[in-house]
Ligand SMILES: Cc1ncc(C[n+]2csc(CCOP(=O)(O)OP(=O)(O)O)c2C)c(N)n1
Ligand code: SF4
């Protein structure tokens with residue numbers, strides 16, 4: 001696998017950026033043909049920073065500041081069908097407003113990347129972080145990558161283009177960060193040299209560009225019941241091929257930058273008896289708690305899910321099969337289901353195991369509710385108790401909730 | 404300039420091929436053919452959900468010999484804006500030679516334009532994309548069985564503005580979308596009808612010629628939704644024009660120009676009669692309603708004359 005040159009290694013930059021600006025910086029380096037977007041807290045700063053790059057001529061992107069997110073995603077569909085690199089940014093109500101067009105993007109197999117600063121959905125209105133926005137679109141045919149911090153947000157944005165554009169995938173990818181916790185947190189991260197990013201993402205050769213007017217194509221035909229199912233089945237091929245591509249791109253990126261990525265990340269799982277499964281920023285807090293608990297003799301571990309769609313069921317089952325008790329932390333309500341969306345996936349993934357661990361579910365952090373470390377610690381202590389007594393207790397519960 | 408001689412038009416290969424599934428006598432199909440015959444350079448089309456889209460692009464068939472995209476109902480304007488933006492980005496990067504001119508055309512029905520796509524259209528016009536948006540106004544949601552839209556004339560019976568014991572069809576006057584689009588101060592906005600085909604084609608040609616967004620609103624007869632004789636569609640459209648219910652005009656850089664003035668303005672009832680959807684208006688008890696429609700049509704026509712600096 002290709003490694004970065006010595007000169008490139010030297011021109012890496014350590015910079016302090018918010019999560020939003022980390023994404024904007026990646027966008028500057030990617031230099032998409034078209035960015036169409038509409039502002040919404042807490043991802044507005046991505047759009048604002050990018051608009052500055054456009055104003056300063058640092059990119060030659062056609063920046064379309066639309067009048068709504070519906071139009072932003074629609075313009076992205078048109079632009080991507082035209083045959084070039086396309087990106088947008090949104091979250092929460094903005095994502096909900098796009099909903100109609102999200103399935104068009106994936107159904108037309110249009111590669112593109114959407115950065116999301118996760119935010120709660122109305123009502124009540126709340127501008128703070130939780131995953132109810134992207135979870136509501138989890139089956140719209142998009143690949144979902146969740147980022148723990150600004151560094152991952154930067155790295156994921158770059159890798160997302162390679163994943164989306166892979167001819168065996170041709171599926172749009174969203175890159176999510178936690179609203180405020182990551183979007184507005186200033187962290188020090190490594191920014192790769194422009195030419196390395198350019199080389200890594202390479203030239204994009206679109207499959208059926210509409211702007212190739214000598215070879216007219218038709219996008220978005222209507223289907224009757226005689227073809228719809230076959231088309232939907234063929235769309236799934238992209239999802240089926242995605243895990244291998246996500247891992248391969250993560251390895252290639254790692255060889256160049258030293259930061260490797262897979263479908264999931266394990267933290268002290270080798271001998272863990274009690275595991276938490278979580279996505280995004282909270283994984284960082286969980287790691288701190290694990291280090292503490294390990295000193296106290298609790299065999300705690302973390303399984304962080306990076307790729308939520310396609311869901312890495314095999315990797316999850318393999319990682320958790322050795323544990324005795326598992327708590328899945330969902331930053332999203334159940335909506336009347338048997339638990340949060342991550343929990344449902346994890347529990348289903350363990351169904352085939354001969355002696356699966358006990359699995360419980362916690363809903364946490366809705367609308368930006370803080371999750372102090374002591375609550376995470378309590379979860380592990382409960383997991384240890386479940387393992388000791390065999391008594392599972394309540395299946396779904398809330399963390400840090402006044403009742 | 405492309406030749407508008409009948410002989411030349413008739414022998415040119417049509418980008419909109421036969422075999423589509425529009426109803427016999429459909430005014431939308433005629434209008435699309437006229438528009439497509441009014442220019443020569445390559446074109447890329449975005450089509451909103453509606454009669455034209457369904458009837459010309461149901462898999463595995465297509466009537467389009469040019470690149471064509473359908474995304475959804477409200478977003479033909481934003482979809483074509485995205486395509487035009489990609490074109491500009493590619494020309495800037497030298498990925499498409501700048502001599503390679505491409506036209507960007509959107510088709511939407513009155514539902515996809517006056518109503519659900521109104522915001523996307525307004526946004527695209529305000530941003531100044533170099534696009535032509537053609538509204539195929541058949542005065543209702545015809546693809547879904549003929550419901551009311553904000554383009555439906557007052558008094559018209561539709562499946563959501565019924566005629567019954569207390570209501571006599573659509574209660575409200577129609578939205579004047581062409582003027583609203585002109586108020587965006589775009590380079591070109593026009594109103595046309597397929598019965599005046601040369602006028603329509605010249606407007607389409609001009610719309611593509613100007614630099615920036617252009618909008619054309621075309622009244623298209625719909626025998627199925629209007630409950631009219633499919634062999635007389637153009638005659639009905641022409642009556643709308645001659646009664647000044649549907650004036651033909653253009654607004655270029657703020658200057659209003661009436662492109663066709665009926666020698667003898669016919670009463671509105673002449674346009675309404677023989678159409679199933681207006682039948683109830685001719686009943687004696689609806690005389691007042693009919694009168695109010697005439698008053699409103701006259702008011703708007705007089706305003707247009709004034710704006711065009713013409714004699715009343
Ligand atoms: C968001 C959304 N709402 C409703 C519909 C259903 N629908 C499809 S076409 C249509 C009406 C189309 O009317 P118009 O735009 O006037 O086109 P026409 O068929 O009359 O040419 C409606 C209501 C839809 N496809 N999408
Ligand atoms: S319903 Fe009306 S507009 Fe639609 S295809 Fe038939 S005649 Fe044309």
Ligand SMILES: [Mg+2]
Nearest residue numbers: 512513543545
């Ligand atoms: Mg209509």
